[in-house]
Amino acid sequence: MALTGELFIASKRVARDAGFRAVAAATGSEIEPSFSTATLEDVDAACAAAEAAFLPYSSLSREERAKFLEAIAEEIEALGDELIERAMQESGLPQARLQGERGRTAGQLRLFAKELRLGDYLRVRIDHAIPDRAPLPKPDLRLRMVPLGPVAVFGASNFPLAFSTAGGDTASALAAGCPVVVKGHPAHPGTAELVASAIQRAVEKTGMPAGVFSMVAGTANELGEALVRDPRITAVGFTGSRGGGLALVRIAQSRPVPIPVYAEMSSINPVFLLPAALEARAEALGKGYVASVTMGAGQFCTNPGLVLALEGPALERFLAAASEAMLGAPAQVMLTPNIHKAYESGVSKLAGVPTVEQIAQGVEPQGPTCARGALFTMKGADFIADPSHAEEIFGATSLLVRCASVDELKKVISLLEGQLTTTLHMDDADVAIAQELLPSLERLAGRILANGWPTGVEVTDAMVHGGPFPSTSDGRSTSVGTLAIGRYLRPVSYQDLPEALLPADLRDGAGVPARVDGKPTV
Numbered sequence: 187m188a189l190t191g192e193l194f195i196a197s198k199r200v201a202r203d204a205g206f207r208a209v210a211a212a213t214g215s216e217i218e219p220s221f222s223t224a225t226l227e228d229v230d231a232a233c234a235a236a237e238a239a240f241l242p243y244s245s246l247s248r249e250e251r252a253k254f255l256e257a258i259a260e261e262i263e264a265l266g267d268e269l270i271e272r273a274m275q276e277s278g279l280p281q282a283r284l285q286g287e288r289g290r291t292a293g294q295l296r297l298f299a300k301e302l303r304l305g306d307y308l309r310v311r312i313d314h315a316i317p318d319r320a321p322l323p324k325p326d327l328r329l330r331m332v333p334l335g336p337v338a339v340f341g342a343s344n345f346p347l348a349f350s351t352a353g354g355d356t357a358s359a360l361a362a363g364c365p366v367v368v369k370g371h372p373a374h375p376g377t378a379e380l381v382a383s384a385i386q387r388a389v390e391k392t393g394m395p396a397g398v399f400s401m402v403a404g405t406a407n408e409l410g411e412a413l414v415r416d417p418r419i420t421a422v423g424f425t426g427s428r429g430g431g432l433a434l435v436r437i438a439q440s441r442p443v444p445i446p447v448y449a450e451m452s453s454i455n456p457v458f459l460l461p462a463a464l465e466a467r468a469e470a471l472g473k474g475y476v477a478s479v480t481m482g483a484g485q486f487c488t489n490p491g492l493v494l495a496l497e498g499p500a501l502e503r504f505l506a507a508a509s510e511a512m513l514g515a516p517a518q519v520m521l522t523p524n525i526h527k528a529y530e531s532g533v534s535k536l537a538g539v540p541t542v543e544q545i546a547q548g549v550e551p552q553g554p555t556c557a558r559g560a561l562f563t564m565k566g567a568d569f570i571a572d573p574s575h576a577e578e579i580f581g582a583t584s585l586l587v588r589c590a591s592v593d594e595l596k597k598v599i600s601l602l603e604g605q606l607t608t609t610l611h612m613d614d615a616d617v618a619i620a621q622e623l624l625p626s627l628e629r630l631a632g633r634i635l636a637n638g639w640p641t642g643v644e645v646t647d648a649m650v651h652g653g654p655f656p657s658t659s660d661g662r663s664t665s666v667g668t669l670a671i672g673r674y675l676r677p678v679s680y681q682d683l684p685e686a687l688l689p690a691d692l693r694d695g696a697g698v699p700a701r702v703d704g705k706p707t708v
């Protein structure tokens with residue numbers, strides 16, 4: 187399918203004169219074709235169409251919405267190699283990674299179709315009336331979750347498929363019953379157009395209201411700002427920089443009608459090497475660490491950017507193994523010239539800190555947007571004196587903090603900002619320390635791992651990919667896993683409504699999992 191560079195307003199292609207081009211990640215050179223830059227009128231038209239589609243779309247049956255999500259998954263798969271090739275060119279990510287990401291994207295859509303059919307996300311509660319209760323009769327009360335309204339989704343640079351046009355936020359919003367207006371990431375407009383065309387075909391095939399999906403694109407911030415400011419938008423999903431996420435939060439909060447922004451922003455994912463585990467397998471841990479730090483050129487918000495351990499010979503063995511692995515780690519192309527520049531400047535800033543020692547670098551990079559990994563260490567006491575060194579450097583670099591005691595380690599934890607994940611490497615003999623740390627780790631992060639590495643997120647019912655600020659702007663939610671549907675829903679209680687008016691899922695015997703008169707039905 188030839189790329190046309192058009193926008194998608196209410197599932198129809200629209201061309202504009204002004205345009206921008208994608209940049210090939212590996213060379214930094216512009217590639218064809220030119221993509222239309224959306225105007226503010228296009229944002230307005232997309233939001234108006236989303237609003238017009240809201241009631242027709244949200245009142246469809248759960249089965250109809252499930253079929254729509256499945257049709258999107260099929261259409262994305264039908265794009266074949268063309269999608270993977272364009273995404274490789276635009277993002278510099280390797281083929282196998284993008285094939286995996288495509289599978290995850292289709293899998294997420296199908297998982298939400300299953301979620302719709304299960305129906306427990308509606309959180310139905312029925313409290314039957316007791317008309318003869320004294321002194322006052324008890325009314326009939328029935329609760330279910332309803333969709334918020336049109337949702338704005340910002341595509342992420344580092345996941346051109348799974349966190350972009352038809353990614354997690356789009357899938358969960360569409361599942362919830364919310365039309366979506368996507369603001370495509372300017373780093374991968376061709377990938378976004380291909381995926382948008384797949385959604386457009388799914389809209390046609392399943393007879394969805396046209397305004398259920400639009401995609402606007404462009405390089406200026408004013409486009410995203412206008413989208414978040416639009417009164418018809420009721421929630422925002424975002425993955426990207428802390429500055430970008432916070433700018434959108436500020437806009438959303440200063441609207442006459444403030445709205446929630448679910449922004450995933452920055453996380454360094456602290457990893458704890460507890461003493462017995464370190465003693466037992468320092469070398470294997472050192473290798474596993476570097477594999478996780480360098481995976482995907484380190485461009486994961488789950489990248490292990492901070493490691494904490496107690497000083498001692500086992501830590502020296504770990505550092506030797508990690509350094510050796512890093513010395514042999516090939517340089518990798520980064521997603522965009524700007525992300526490459528930000529990485530290089532973050533690494534040189536950290537390398538220039540007198541209390542920080544650089545212990546290893548990866549293989550010398552060859553291309554203009556290629557970067558090498560780097561490992562740094564510093565003493566716990568120095569970190570405590572200036573915890574600003576824990577700022578995220580987006581890329582394949584990590585800082586190891588050597589602590590003199592468990593108390594020092596706890597002090598370091600207390601200075602950390604909110605995180606997506608935290609990891610314990612532990613053996614049986616470490617259980618007592620792990621238990622002592624656990625309550626503070628629960629306060630710190632959205633996911634706690636044992637004996638693994640945080641990169642790679644399973645898409646399941648029990649996944650939380652979220653966490654306290656600044657890892658996200660709202661730690662009560664997740665962007666991955668079926669619980670994500672909840673971010674685009676709100677509860678409504680129906681009191682004494684006649685059966686004819688009650689939504690089908692709230693009638694007696696509807697077959698939806700429910701809590702009826704205080705007892706779960708399944």
Ligand SMILES: NC(=O)C1=CN([C@@H]2O[C@H](COP(=O)(O)OP(=O)(O)OC[C@H]3O[C@@H](n4cnc5c(N)ncnc54)[C@H](O)[C@@H]3O)[C@@H](O)[C@H]2O)C=CC1
Pocket residue numbers: 340341342343344369370371372405406407408409410411425426427428429430431433434450451452453486487524525528529579580
């Ligand atoms: N922690 C994480 O998961 C990620 C962090 N990043 C960080 O973000 C940096 C830049 O990467 P990008 O992906 O381009 O993120 P970004 O935050 O600059 O851009 C993401 C999206 O938000 C829009 N945007 C950004 N600032 C905005 C503003 N003030 N108003 C309206 N719209 C705005 C952009 O046009 C783009 O569509 C990276 O170097 C890295 O530090 C990037 C991707 C993921």
Ligand SMILES: O=C(O)CCC(=O)C(=O)O
Pocket residue numbers: 342344345349425485486487488641642643651
């Ligand atoms: O590792 C993953 O699968 C998700 C990571 C992520 O959300 C991110 O890097 O932005």
